[in-house]
Amino acid sequence: MNVTVAQEKGEASATPAKRRRLVVIGNGMAGCRAVEEILARDSTRFDVTIFGAEPRVNYNRIMLSPVLAGEKSFEEIVINGQDWYDDNGIALVSGDPVTGIDRKNRKVVTRGGRIEGYDTLLIATGSDPFIIPIPGKDLDGVVTFRDLDDVDKMLAAAEKGDANGGAGNAVVIGGGLLGLEAAHGLSLRGMRVTVIHLMPTLMERQLDEAAGYLLKAELESRGQTILTSANTKEIVGNDGKVAAVLLEDGTIIPADIVVMAAGIRPATGLARAAGLEVERGIMVDDHMVTSDPDVLAVGECVQHRGLCYGLVAPLWEMCRSLADHATDQPSGYGGSVTSTKLKVSGIDLFSAGDFSGGDGCEDIVMRDASRGIYKRVVVKDDRIVGAVLYGDTADGNWYFDLLRKEEDISDVREALIFGQAFASGGGALLDPNAAVAALSDDAEICGCNGVSKAQVVACISGGAHSLDAVRSTCKASASCGSCTGLVESLLAVTLGDDAVESGPKTMCKCTSFTHDDVRKLIVEKELKVIPQVMQELHWTTPDGCASCRPALNYYLLCAWPGEYVDDQKSRFVNERLHANIQKDGTYSVVPRMWGGITSPNELRAIADAADKYQARLVKVTGGQRIDLFGIRKEDLPAIWADLNAAGMVSGHAYGKSLRTVKTCVGSEWCRFGTQDSTGLGVQIERMTWGSWMPHKFKIAVSGCPRNCAEATIKDFGVICVDSGYELHVGGNGGIHVRATDLLCKVETEAEAMEHCAAFIQLYREDARYLERTAPWIERKGMDWLKEALFAKPGTVTELARRFRYSQTFWQDDPWAARAGGDRRDLHSHIAEVRPLSIMENA
Amino acid sequence: MPFGKWLDIGPVDQIEPGTARTLPVEGGEEIAVFRTVRNDIFALVNKCPHKQGPLSQGIIHGNVVACPLHNWNISLETGRALGDDKGCVPTIPSKVEGGRMFLLRDAVLNPQIPVDDSDVAAAA
Numbered sequence: 011m012n013v014t015v016a017q018e019k020g021e022a023s024a025t026p027a028k029r030r031r032l033v034v035i036g037n038g039m040a041g042c043r044a045v046e047e048i049l050a051r052d053s054t055r056f057d058v059t060i061f062g063a064e065p066r067v068n069y070n071r072i073m074l075s076p077v078l079a080g081e082k083s084f085e086e087i088v089i090n091g092q093d094w095y096d097d098n099g100i101a102l103v104s105g106d107p108v109t110g111i112d113r114k115n116r117k118v119v120t121r122g123g124r125i126e127g128y129d130t131l132l133i134a135t136g137s138d139p140f141i142i143p144i145p146g147k148d149l150d151g152v153v154t155f156r157d158l159d160d161v162d163k164m165l166a167a168a169e170k171g172d173a174n175g176g177a178g179n180a181v182v183i184g185g186g187l188l189g190l191e192a193a194h195g196l197s198l199r200g201m202r203v204t205v206i207h208l209m210p211t212l213m214e215r216q217l218d219e220a221a222g223y224l225l226k227a228e229l230e231s232r233g234q235t236i237l238t239s240a241n242t243k244e245i246v247g248n249d250g251k252v253a254a255v256l257l258e259d260g261t262i263i264p265a266d267i268v269v270m271a272a273g274i275r276p277a278t279g280l281a282r283a284a285g286l287e288v289e290r291g292i293m294v295d296d297h298m299v300t301s302d303p304d305v306l307a308v309g310e311c312v313q314h315r316g317l318c319y320g321l322v323a324p325l326w327e328m329c330r331s332l333a334d335h336a337t338d339q340p341s342g343y344g345g346s347v348t349s350t351k352l353k354v355s356g357i358d359l360f361s362a363g364d365f366s367g368g369d370g371c372e373d374i375v376m377r378d379a380s381r382g383i384y385k386r387v388v389v390k391d392d393r394i395v396g397a398v399l400y401g402d403t404a405d406g407n408w409y410f411d412l413l414r415k416e417e418d419i420s421d422v423r424e425a426l427i428f429g430q431a432f433a434s435g436g437g438a439l440l441d442p443n444a445a446v447a448a449l450s451d452d453a454e455i456c457g458c459n460g461v462s463k464a465q466v467v468a469c470i471s472g473g474a475h476s477l478d479a480v481r482s483t484c485k486a487s488a489s490c491g492s493c494t495g496l497v498e499s500l501l502a503v504t505l506g507d508d509a510v511e512s513g514p515k516t517m518c519k520c521t522s523f524t525h526d527d528v529r530k531l532i533v534e535k536e537l538k539v540i541p542q543v544m545q546e547l548h549w550t551t552p553d554g555c556a557s558c559r560p561a562l563n564y565y566l567l568c569a570w571p572g573e574y575v576d577d578q579k580s581r582f583v584n585e586r587l588h589a590n591i592q593k594d595g596t597y598s599v600v601p602r603m604w605g606g607i608t609s610p611n612e613l614r615a616i617a618d619a620a621d622k623y624q625a626r627l628v629k630v631t632g633g634q635r636i637d638l639f640g641i642r643k644e645d646l647p648a649i650w651a652d653l654n655a656a657g658m659v660s661g662h663a664y665g666k667s668l669r670t671v672k673t674c675v676g677s678e679w680c681r682f683g684t685q686d687s688t689g690l691g692v693q694i695e696r697m698t699w700g701s702w703m704p705h706k707f708k709i710a711v712s713g714c715p716r717n718c719a720e721a722t723i724k725d726f727g728v729i730c731v732d733s734g735y736e737l738h739v740g741g742n743g744g745i746h747v748r749a750t751d752l753l754c755k756v757e758t759e760a761e762a763m764e765h766c767a768a769f770i771q772l773y774r775e776d777a778r779y780l781e782r783t784a785p786w787i788e789r790k791g792m793d794w795l796k797e798a799l800f801a802k803p804g805t806v807t808e809l810a811r812r813f814r815y816s817q818t819f820w821q822d823d824p825w826a827a828r829a830g831g832d833r834r835d836l837h838s839h840i841a842e843v844r845p846l847s848i849m850e851n852a
Numbered sequence: 853m854p855f856g857k858w859l860d861i862g863p864v865d866q867i868e869p870g871t872a873r874t875l876p877v878e879g880g881e882e883i884a885v886f887r888t889v890r891n892d893i894f895a896l897v898n899k900c901p902h903k904q905g906p907l908s909q910g911i912i913h914g915n916v917v918a919c920p921l922h923n924w925n926i927s928l929e930t931g932r933a934l935g936d937d938k939g940c941v942p943t944i945p946s947k948v949e950g951g952r953m954f955l956l957r958d959a960v961l962n963p964q965i966p967v968d969d970s971d972v973a974a975a976a
Binding site (some may be wrong): 210218553593839 | 857868870879880891896901903904906909911914918920921927934936952
């Protein structure tokens with residue numbers, strides 16, 4: 011225990027009797043700042059005693075991260091050294107924490123038995139780390155990240171390394187601000203670091219998905235392993251010491267030290283025991299007064315107007331109001347708007363306010379993939395309500411200032427996202443077109459292709475009157491696309507707004523790229539997950555919309571078979587529940603019948619299932635199979651289990667995928683049949699089922715030109731003739747009936763199969779999402795199709811090979827997994843509510 | 853009163869971020885409980901104001917769900933149809949405490965469209 015009582019100074023001792031006794035519990039940032047603020051207003055009002063649990067002077071806790079990282083020493087983060095206590099006549103009792111408050115007699119008592127009376131008590135106990143209640147949490151080697159002792163433990167672990175003298179393994183539980191700073195420090199200290207984060211996005215409170223993705227990618231490139239959506243089950247020990255961390259999915263991560271950084275909780279134990287009003291934090295009014303007028307509280311331990319704060323800025327504001335009140339000049343604290351910066355060197359990240367979007371909110375997004383920049387400002391009613399900046403945080407404070415002052419930004423709105431320098435550049439620059447017009451002729455517009463303003467203007471004057479035309483002639487904005495806005499402004503300035511021609515339709519309002527551009531760039535830039543596509547291609551929305559998300563999911567799964575993990579959240583309901591939603595919210599279920607062939611056993615199983623699950627309608631479909639209507643989503647896994655048991659699999663009647671292969675009976679039974687059309691149909695269906703496509707895809711095989719299977723209105727149709735097989739493509743029986751075009755004629759079943767696979771793969775790789783083969787072929791032309799397939803020998807074989815390779819990953823029965831218990835959450839209610847009145851009546 | 857104001861509907865991690873689950877209410881309207889990728893919880897009556905499609909089955913983007921039947925975009929915060937579409941579905945106030953989700957009991961049993969909703973009032 012260290013007790014230092016400064017000698018009273020001459021001028022202060024003149025009126026000792028009038029001094030009131032102020033006792034402060036907590037020698038942290040809040041407690042000391044409050045004292046500083048009070049002394050600045052009136053240095054003679056109080057005799058101050060500060061109790062601190064840690065055996066040291068007051069230091070800047072938020073700078074522990076740089077200390078861990080080796081960027082600062084402890085001495086550099088001390089706020090108030092011993093001389094401050096001495097100079098101000100403050101008694102510091104450190105290392106002897108207060109253990110009780112006696113409000114009736116206005117005394118506090120410490121662990122060491124010291125009793126101190128007060129007139130005014132200030133509780134500034136801060137917060138405690140939240141320890142996840144899992145087995146192994148008390149093992150030696152499990153630490154938190156709260157004070158200098160924690161830092162020392164982490165440094166010791168880094169020093170020691172693993173059992174074999176190699177680099178030690180550190181596991182950080184929690185991918186929030188604190189956890190990532192701990193991970194960064196441990197990584198710099200030479201440890202192999204794994205971060206386990208429960209949520210899919212790092213720092214999800216401060217960042218949106220796009221910025222979280224960039225951060226994750228950056229940390230991974232620095233050698234950290236980042237596991238998101240990962241749930242810690244247990245910390246495994248060996249001899250009472252940490253050995254590993256076990257995740258819910260069975261993954262085991264070796265660990266020499268585990269840092270719990272899952273969050274903080276206000277430290278309210280003392281206040282609660284003293285009978286003060288406490289909810290999540292100690293309840294205070296606008297003057298930081300608790301339910302006892304003689305007891306004040308400040309900092310992370312308090313709850314003010316329903317909010318608890320875990321950041322430093324609100325604390326300064328609270329301390330000012332507290333000091334105003336304590337010196338009888340009450341001002342009142344009105345709550346804080348907070349902003350966050352991540353203290354990891356080399357990573358610029360800023361977030362402030364509310365960026366969850368929603369009604370009346372408008373997102374202004376700017377992405378610059380080549381420089382790794384993502385900026386998002388959320389505007390509501392002409393005021394900034396939130397901002398997320400990654401890669402370039404220079405304007406963070408400017409946005410934050412506008413946000414806090416609730417300034418009307420309508421005057422600078424157009425240029426807002428470009429930052430303060432641009433937006434405040436004077437009257438002429440407020441209009442982005444005017445700003446672009448003011449650029450010099452040799453100003454570079456497109457960095458990727460080195461195109462100057464003069465070159466773009468020359469290209470526009472030379473006849474390129476649309477964005478697309480500019481892209482294809484002088485290449486400006488044809489690569490990363492980040493200068494698209496500038497090129498559009500140049501078009502408007504050069505031609506006048508009305509004369510600019512619109513280019514091909516973009517994929518959706520989230521992007522300036524077309525479907526074709528996106529597909530091309532996914533392959534060229536090797537983009538492999540949805541957030542990466544959105545970042546690299548400058549999406550203008552944080553996480554897309556209901557129209558681009560399913561398209562991107564398809565493009566990625568088509569481009570990267572075996573690598574891409576399907577994103578169920580980006581699937582339409584039918585493809586997520588593997589059944590067709592009906593207007594009343596129930597589903598219809600269609601088991602596959604290969605080539606339209608069934609058996610008494612299958613029919614019995616279907617009939618039983620229809621009874622058991624109370625199908626309200628049983629209907630034969632146009633695709634030669636049976637549809638059971640009115641099945642509840644909760645019953646789907648069970649009905650699939652029954653159908654699976656009878657040997658049937660999903661018919662994919664719900665998917666942008668191969669639907670059916672319709673057949674006629676063919677030469678086996680029909681007196682006109684020329685080939686075994688049913689046999690070929692079954693083979694084709696066995697080859698193609700389960701494949702995801704841009705849109706639904708139907709096949710038919712007719713045994714003779716009478717065409718009973720209606721093969722000439724299918725996406726791919728086979729018409730058997732005496733000498734072989736005619737292959738037809740691009741038919742459609744929908745709103746616009748379109749008969750097929752003849753693609754070619756082949757002699758063997760094997761060739762027919764090979765061409766079928768090749769045609770499907772070409773369609774999969776080239777067509778736009780939700781484009782059937784009929785409009786696709788109308789758009790591209792039969793000449794293009796034939797050239798694409800036949801101009802270069804071996805193309806058919808190569809396309810067919812790619813199709814079969816893809817099928818090795820995607821051809822499985824999704825019903826079987828669900829029937830086996832997979833994704834039970836999709837098929838069950840979270841709970842049920844039975845109101846009491848109903849229960850009583852029952 | 854035997855129960856509190858808030859109804860405990862279980863741990864948050866029962867809902868995968870970016871998805872929704874359903875909560876049937878005996879004698880009342882089924883409720884859809886949404887958890888966004890930002891970990892915010894919202895609860896709405898599970899019926900699109902357009903043709904009563906189950907909103908719980910829609911694609912969620914930001915704080916918006918696209919109805920699975922006809923792609924109407926519904927705000928998870930207010931229950932209002934966005935864009936040119938008009939309509940509103942009742943929202944149920946929710947909160948998360950200690951990792952568990954709570955819905956306002958009265959709103960669960962008797963969901964209401966906010967009275968200050970001028971568009972809906974005019975349409976009704």
